Amino acid sequence: MRHERTGIMKSLQWSLPATLALFVAGVAIAEAPADSGAGDVLKAPRDGRIGYVLTERRWAVYSEDDLDKTCPNGFNSGPRDQFDRLFPMDNGQQYTELETRLMREGRQAHPSTSEDPFPFYEAQGHISYGLNLDGEIGPDDLQSPTGEKGIDNQVYRAVGCIDGYRYKGAVWQFDTDDMLANLSNRFVIELTGVDDFRNDDDVTVTTYRGLDGLHRDATGALSAGGIQRIDLRWGQPFIYRLQGRIVDGVLTTEPVDDFKLLWSMGNKMGGHQLFQGFRMQIELSPGSAEGLFAGYVDIDRWDHNLNTNWTTHFQAYGHVSQPSLYRAMSRLADGYPDPVTGKNTAVSSAVEVSFVQVHVLHPPEDARVARTE
Amino acid sequence: MRRLLNMVWIPATILVITGGPAETQVDATAADAPTTGADGEFLNYWQPPGSPAQEAYLDEPLPPGFQVIISPLEGPVFADARGRTLYTWPLVSQRNGAAGDRMGKPSSCTDEVLRFSAGLMSPYPAGLLLPDLDQRKSCASVWPPVRAPENAEPVGKWSTIERDDGSEQWAYDGYPVYTSILDRQPGDVFGGTKMGTSRDAGVPRDPVGPRPAVPPAFDVVQSSTGRLVVNMYGHSAYTWEGDEPNKSNCHEECLTDWTPVPAPENVTELAGWTTFERAPGVKQWAFRGKPLYTYNYDRDARSFAGADVPGWHNVYTQRALPPPEEFTVQDADFGGQVLADSRGRTIYLYNCIEDTFAQLGCDHTGTTQAYRLAICGNGDPELCRETFPYVMAPAGASSVSPLWSVMSIDPNTGRSAAPGQTEALHVWAYRRRPVYTYAGDADPGTTNGEGIGEFSGLRNGYQAFVLRDIFQENEFRRP
Numbered sequence: 139m140r141h142e143r144t145g146i147m148k149s150l151q152w153s154l155p156a157t158l159a160l161f162v163a164g165v166a167i168a169e170a171p172a173d174s175g176a177g178d179v180l181k182a183p184r185d186g187r188i189g190y191v192l193t194e195r196r197w198a199v200y201s202e203d204d205l206d207k208t209c210p211n212g213f214n215s216g217p218r219d220q221f222d223r224l225f226p227m228d229n230g231q232q233y234t235e236l237e238t239r240l241m242r243e244g245r246q247a248h249p250s251t252s253e254d255p256f257p258f259y260e261a262q263g264h265i266s267y268g269l270n271l272d273g274e275i276g277p278d279d280l281q282s283p284t285g286e287k288g289i290d291n292q293v294y295r296a297v298g299c300i301d302g303y304r305y306k307g308a309v310w311q312f313d314t315d316d317m318l319a320n321l322s323n324r325f326v327i328e329l330t331g332v333d334d335f336r337n338d339d340d341v342t343v344t345t346y347r348g349l350d351g352l353h354r355d356a357t358g359a360l361s362a363g364g365i366q367r368i369d370l371r372w373g374q375p376f377i378y379r380l381q382g383r384i385v386d387g388v389l390t391t392e393p394v395d396d397f398k399l400l401w402s403m404g405n406k407m408g409g410h411q412l413f414q415g416f417r418m419q420i421e422l423s424p425g426s427a428e429g430l431f432a433g434y435v436d437i438d439r440w441d442h443n444l445n446t447n448w449t450t451h452f453q454a455y456g457h458v459s460q461p462s463l464y465r466a467m468s469r470l471a472d473g474y475p476d477p478v479t480g481k482n483t484a485v486s487s488a489v490e491v492s493f494v495q496v497h498v499l500h501p502p503e504d505a506r507v508a509r510t511e
Numbered sequence: 512m513r514r515l516l517n518m519v520w521i522p523a524t525i526l527v528i529t530g531g532p533a534e535t536q537v538d539a540t541a542a543d544a545p546t547t548g549a550d551g552e553f554l555n556y557w558q559p560p561g562s563p564a565q566e567a568y569l570d571e572p573l574p575p576g577f578q579v580i581i582s583p584l585e586g587p588v589f590a591d592a593r594g595r596t597l598y599t600w601p602l603v604s605q606r607n608g609a610a611g612d613r614m615g616k617p618s619s620c621t622d623e624v625l626r627f628s629a630g631l632m633s634p635y636p637a638g639l640l641l642p643d644l645d646q647r648k649s650c651a652s653v654w655p656p657v658r659a660p661e662n663a664e665p666v667g668k669w670s671t672i673e674r675d676d677g678s679e680q681w682a683y684d685g686y687p688v689y690t691s692i693l694d695r696q697p698g699d700v701f702g703g704t705k706m707g708t709s710r711d712a713g714v715p716r717d718p719v720g721p722r723p724a725v726p727p728a729f730d731v732v733q734s735s736t737g738r739l740v741v742n743m744y745g746h747s748a749y750t751w752e753g754d755e756p757n758k759s760n761c762h763e764e765c766l767t768d769w770t771p772v773p774a775p776e777n778v779t780e781l782a783g784w785t786t787f788e789r790a791p792g793v794k795q796w797a798f799r800g801k802p803l804y805t806y807n808y809d810r811d812a813r814s815f816a817g818a819d820v821p822g823w824h825n826v827y828t829q830r831a832l833p834p835p836e837e838f839t840v841q842d843a844d845f846g847g848q849v850l851a852d853s854r855g856r857t858i859y860l861y862n863c864i865e866d867t868f869a870q871l872g873c874d875h876t877g878t879t880q881a882y883r884l885a886i887c888g889n890g891d892p893e894l895c896r897e898t899f900p901y902v903m904a905p906a907g908a909s910s911v912s913p914l915w916s917v918m919s920i921d922p923n924t925g926r927s928a929a930p931g932q933t934e935a936l937h938v939w940a941y942r943r944r945p946v947y948t949y950a951g952d953a954d955p956g957t958t959n960g961e962g963i964g965e966f967s968g969l970r971n972g973y974q975a976f977v978l979r980d981i982f983q984e985n986e987f988r989r990p
Contacts, residue, residue, distance in 0.1 A: 218634050227636060234640040235628055235866075240885035243965055248889040322846055322982035347846075349810070372846040372981070406967055407983045408845030408958050442951075446962030451606065451633040451711075 183424070186332045190427050190493035191348055192325040193360045194314045195401075198267035198430060198488035199294055200283065201305035208263035209299035215256055216302075216457030217242075217450050223256070242461075246450065249441055249464040258462050260470070261298025266291050268488035269432040271393075271415055271473070278472070290486035292470040293435065296463060302456015309456045312448075316403040323400045324348035325376075326366045327418075328498045329389070335422065336387050343380040343391050343418065346498070347373035347400060353494075362425040362495040370501060376400060376410070384422065393417045393433065399489075403447035411443060412436040414474045414484050420491065428492040434473035434484035437464070555818055556736040556840070556978050558830035560911050564799075566731065566738050566828035567724035567782045572667035574659070574681060579721055583913050584831045585700045586731070586738045588720035589683070591657055591690060594697030598654070598716040599686035600870075605631035610714045610870045614685035617672055620650035620869060628866045632711075632970060641865065642881035650869035654689040654702070654716065656680045683719050691716065693875065693943060698913065701942045702872075705733040708989045712969040713864025715989065723828060724781050728772065728796065732813055735978060735986045737830030740798065742772060742805060745812030750801035752822040757787040759795055759802040768820070769804040771795040798826055813987055815979050832912035835939065837905070840978060841955045847980040852902050855955025856948040858976040859899065860941065862969060862989070873971070875944050876918065880925035882971045886964040892923050899947040899960065899973060901938035908939075916940050947973065 215223070225231075225238050266280045268291030275288035282289050297303035303310060317323040326348040331341050346368040353364030370377075376398055382391035397416035402409035413433035420429030441464050444453070453460055471482035558564060566586035568579060576592035589597040600620065602611035608631050612619050624647050630637025641647065659671040659679040671679040672687055681688045691702025703716040723731040723738070729748065731738045740748045749769070753760050761769055774786035774794040787802070789795040796803045803826065806817030818825045837853040850858045863873035863882045873882050881890075888895025904917040918940040919928040928935030938945050949960025964972010977985040 221634065221636075227638070232640060233638075234642070235635075236642050236881055236885075236890075238639055239628075239635040240642070240881060240890070243971070244885035244889035247886050247963060248894070320982070369846065372842060372844060375844050405983050406962060407847075407977075407980060407985060408843070408961055442959065446967055449962075449964075449966050451966065454634045 182332055182335055183329075187328065187330050187498075188332060188424070189326060189328040189366065189496045189498035191352065191364065191366050191496045192323075192327075192491060193318070193352065193494055194428075194490065194492035195317050195325075196310055196313045196490045197293060197297060197303055198291065198490045199261075199298055199303050199305070199310075200263065200266035202283075203263045203265060208261050209259055210262065211257070211259045211299075213299050213301045213457060214259050214459065214462065216300075216459055217454045219457070220256055220459055220462075243450065246445060246460050249461060251465055251468045254462050254465045256459070256462055258466050259299040260295045260466065263294075263298065266294040266298070266488075267430060267490065268294070268486070269417065269419055269430060271417075271432060271434065271486050289488075290472070291432075291488045292472050292485045293467075293487035296466045296470050296485065300456065300458055300463070302453075302458050307456050308452075309448075309458065312403060312452075312455075317401075318352065320402050320404060320406070321349075321351070322347070322407055323402050324350070324352075324366065325400050326368060326496065326498060327493070329382075329422075332384070334384070335424075336384065338384045341382050341384060341389070343382050343389070345376060345378045345380070347376045348496075348498075353496075360494050364494070364496045365499060366496045367499045367501065380418070382418070387423075388421050388429070389418060389427075391418045397433065399431065401443055401447075403452075406447045409443050409447045410439070412439040413487075418491075420493070425495050426493060427495075428490075431489040431491055433487065435487040436474075436484050437467045437471055438483070440467065440485075555815070555825065556830065557833040557912075558737070558827075560832055564827070564829045568721040569724050571721055572669075574663065574666055574669050577669075580697050581829070582698045582700045582718075584737070585705050585718055585733065586720065586723065586829055588700055588718045590697060595690040596694050596698075596700050596702065597657060597681075597683070597688050597719050598691060598703055599683055599688060599719050600654070600714065600716050601686055603710055603714040605710060605714070606633040607631050610868050612686050615672070615682075618651075618656060618674055618680060618687040620654050620656065620687070620689065621675060622649045622651045624649045625867045625869055629868050630866065631868075632866050632966070635866070641867065641879075643879040646879065648871075650871060653692055653869075653871055655692070657688045657690060688719070689716065693872075693877075696913075704989055706735065706989045707733075707987055709966075709969055711966040712862060712989060714870040715864070724783075725828075726774075726778060726781060726784055726796070728774070731828055732987060734813075735976070737827040739813065740803075740826040740828060741813060746805045746809055747812075747814045747817060748772060748798070748803045748826045749806055749817045749823050750798070750803060750826055752824075754802045756800040757785055757797050757802070759787075759789045761802070761804065768807050769817075769823075770807055772803040772805060801826075811984075813984060814981075816981070831914055834912060834915055834941075835904075835908060835910045843956045843958050843975070843977075845958055845961075845980065846982045847986070848978045849956075849958060850976040850978060851955060852948055856952050857956075857958050857960065858902065859947045859949055859960050859973040860944065860976055861899075861947065861973055862964075863971045876920065876925065876927045883925060886972050892925060895925070896922060898950050900950065901936055902946050902948060904937050904939045906937075908937075914942055916943065918943070918945060920945060941976070946976070949973070 225233050264281055265283055268289040270288035271290040280289040280291055281287050302308040326346045328344045329341050332338055348366035349369050350366050353361050355361040380391040382389050393415040395414045397413040398410045401411045413435055416433035418431055420427045444460055467485050471485050473482055474484040475482050565581045568587040578590050579587050580590045582588050600611045602609050602613050628637055628639040659681045663671050668684050670682050672682045674680050693701040700718045703718050708715055728743050730741050732741055774796045778786055783799050785797045786794045809816055817823050839851045840848050841851040841855050843849045861874055861883055865871050865873050873879055884890050884895050887899040908917055917937050919935040920938055921928045922936050951959040958975045960973050961975045962968045968974040980986050
């Protein structure tokens with residue numbers, strides 16, 4: 139679909155031969171009744187229910203473009219570059235912490251939309267991933283790599299010339315690595331009411347925070363068939379029920395507002411992104427799923443999450459200048475105006491996601507797992 | 512929202528013991544009975560006032576005049592003849608270099624008043640002039656070295672190391688020993704904590720003390736409110752209300768969830784620790800007469816999950832006394848619990864260690880406020896008070912816990928107010944540092960102020976007062 143995938147992702151693409159091969163090879167497709175054939179597996183999961191756990195999650199930035207055209211001025215400057223330009227240490231001037239480090243950190247904690255003292259380069263390309271969020275084809279919209287017009291993904295404009303967000307950049311890498319390492323990010327979806335795995339016009343997708351680690355096979359690759367207990371005690375703010383439909387094996391959900399997507403880095407706690415008009419478009423298979431989350435991401439929450447989870451030292455890994463990025467996001471905001479100021483509060487965005495299938499364990503109200511992890 | 516248990520507070524007593532055998536120091540078998548019911552959750556974290564529970568320790572030889580003091584939160588610590596807690600400062604690598612003392616080497620904490628940053632922390636360079644230069648102190652004046660007499664003899668783990676000025680300084684385990692100017696009374700451990708830390712939080716001073724008197728099959732770890740008993744693998748020990756003294760009633764179905772902690776046939780006698788025969792030839796450990804178990808569904812070490820099962824409790828050698836009664840405990844969205852104010856707003860602690868080779872704390876009111884003001888107010892004290900408001904103390908408020916106090920703060924400087932200063936704010940302080948709420952927390956259980964500041968609030972910023980964190984173990988980390 140896009141960049142290279144892990145072995146399991148390659149092997150579990152939705153196709154009849156692949157699924158049959160897995161079935162014959164003895165890979166457990168637990169949703170299939172014991173006496174069912176491969177055709178039944180493809181038809182529908184047992185009891186119309188199947189779960190997946192998130193294994194990859196990155197801001198969707200098209201990186202297979204011609205950099206000379208997309209970022210003709212090069213990449214944006216990061217914290218170290220900007221510090222060096224503001225406070226050259228080779229001119230003999232004596233600086234104080236107050237006017238340098240603390241000034242920078244203070245402004246970072248209290249972001250401003252005043253004019254950026256540094257040039258900021260927005261991505262100039264016309265192709266990126268995403269969905270048509272507003273149903274229109276506007277002058278600022280992008281085109282998907284497969285040719286679909288009207289793609290709304292202004293986050294791509296904002297971060298497309300920050301090298302950390304591009305393919306295999308620091309943010310690109312850590313967004314998923316830290317998600318896997320940080321158990322509080324365990325994002326689980328469960329589809330119910332699935333009568334037909336390929337085409338079903340009414341399915342329910344419920345999101346949860348999971349409580350368990352991920353299963354890996356003998357090679358270390360993430361594998362299907364694991365178990366996820368769900369966090370009903372502390373994870374209530376992350377439980378949403380989305381209505382969706384499956385067309386030719388692709389699940390699309392109806393948009394919902396105020397959607398909190400778990401998004402903590404490293405060993406940090408409590409991080410999430412806030413989306414308006416959030417929706418999923420993911421291609422399903424019995425063992426895996428992959429596709430996009432999309433919606434208008436809240437600028438202030440993005441900024442807060444970046445500052446608290448990935449502070450200046452880490453931002454420097456990927457040449458991410460938070461003050462500059464905040465200004466760019468504010469300029470590019472294209473949705474959900476503040477009722478008082480009229481300024482847009484959110485930016486259209488898309489997130490690349492991959493899942494593997496898991497068995498979702500629902501605790502009864504009085505069961506041990508409902509009270510504990 | 513739950514209130515703290517409404518009870519008659521009994522002032523805490525600091526027990527000071529000089530060089531006596533461990534068995535004589537405390538009534539280690541005294542029950543520290545957890546309370547069940549609506550307020551029982553609070554006493555899962557804190558010790559009921561009046562409880563005699565204190566951590567027993569293994570006796571070890573001390574230099575003349577030194578002593579062991581049972582501190583309210585950290586348990587037994589070494590102290591000098593005046594009762595001042597002793598600290599070491601082991602070397603820790605930072606992002607760009609290292610700071611602290613090297614084992615067996617002279618102290619790096621000197622009389623020099625440092626003026627420039629060291630550049631130990633990324634991404635800022637060395638050589639920046641530090642704030643409030645006219646008020647800066649030397650490392651040795653903030654961390655007075657514990658001098659040894661010229662004729663001092665090594666004893667046990669104690670030795671002496673010559674300082675640069677030729678004087679002798681006591682060392683423990685090879686590291687020079689200091690006191691803290693933040694400690695004013697015996698039992699104060701306000702210069703550091705036994706809780707773990709990240710290197711990004713700076714190079715802290717560690718209180719030193721004797722080993723806890725627990726059998727080899729157990730250990731004691733420092734949580735944010737007490738001294739938690741775990742087994743040799745780090746898994747929490749639990750007790751059950753259905754048991755009898757030194758007798759287990761956990762059989763058959765009970766054993767599907769709980770595993771008795773097995774004991775060997777022969778054990779060394781330790782105060783408070785017993786074994787009993789739960790079945791022919793099968794012995795089980797008990798602490799203070801209560802049989803011990805591990806919880807079969809604990810996912811990680813140092814868990815509180817088993818105590819969610821009614822009638823079951825974590826085991827502590829001792830816990831801190833409860834915070835002021837207006838404070839509450841809240842379930843938090845991150846997966847755990849936090850300390851909160853009377854309206855359920857999460858309580859935050861401010862952390863700061865400066866970027867110098869002395870690694871002096873900048874997290875209290877006796878030092879520069881420039882770092883804190885940058886984060887909470889972009890340098891503006893008024894904005895700072897709006898963003899991270901102090902937790903105001905009611906008139907005449909006091910605390911049963913010596914960890915909590917009311918401080919008078921100059922609202923414009925953030926430093927301690929002058930005596931009689933009329934506009935001073937009277938605020939709650941924990942370990943002599945003001946505590947805060949965050950303006951961005953709209954609802955109980957939200958922790959949006961967590962991580963604001965440098966290195967996610969570890970280095971110069973704010974972190975929530977975490978009591979329990981099922982995903983990250985922040986209840987076992989500083990602050």
